[in-house]
Amino acid sequence: GAVVSQHPSWVICKSGTSVKIECRSLDFQATTMFWYRQFPKQSLMLMATSNEGSKATYEQGVEKDKFLINHASLTLSTLTVTSAHPEDSSFYICSARKGTSGGAGLPDTQYFGPGTRLTVL
């Protein structure tokens, strides 16, 4: 199998605090992980691509100092929302790519976590 977990599944925090979300590949190694954000009734939007041992690549319009991504091991990537504000409230989803990094292969080897609901008061 290929299972990806996220923790926590939901979190409520006060404005101005930081929140860390973990994404783990439980039964495979993932050199590449992806972070998505989903607003109600909208598409999943790719925020950044995270490669183990290197800096994340952020999509246009995503503040890298706001959304800190760390991919310190082959099974764990973290997303930290710094100084969270109500507009950061959203559903955050990660995915992990099974197999080696690089190449132009199809994304059908991406496995998704169940998501984390963040609410900032």
Place this chain on the structure above:
Amino acid sequence: GNSVTQMEGPVTLSEEAFLTINCTYTATGYPSLFWYVQYPGEGLQLLLKATKADDKGSNKGFEATYRKETTSFHLEKGSVQVSDSAVYFCALSPTGGGNKLTFGTGTQLKVEL
């Protein structure tokens, strides 16, 4: 840029009814097309895919045909079951775009007895 448009839900059907969820896309070249399904409390799972025009992807009784002329990839199933209740996402990966996916907004399907 690339985009995917799919019908708004929720779609409510009786068991054994025929299902169609429409999906159209905008992209240059020849993207690969996907349908993902998300069951309650779980992550998105790849349901089926098609990588070139006229390809038909199929899995678990679901089918979708890559129509280049109409830029569509509609999802169909002849007889739905209660267990098919989930959210369905259409997505594309651009030509040579590797792992980058562009998703539609998702369509919730509810199947009732």
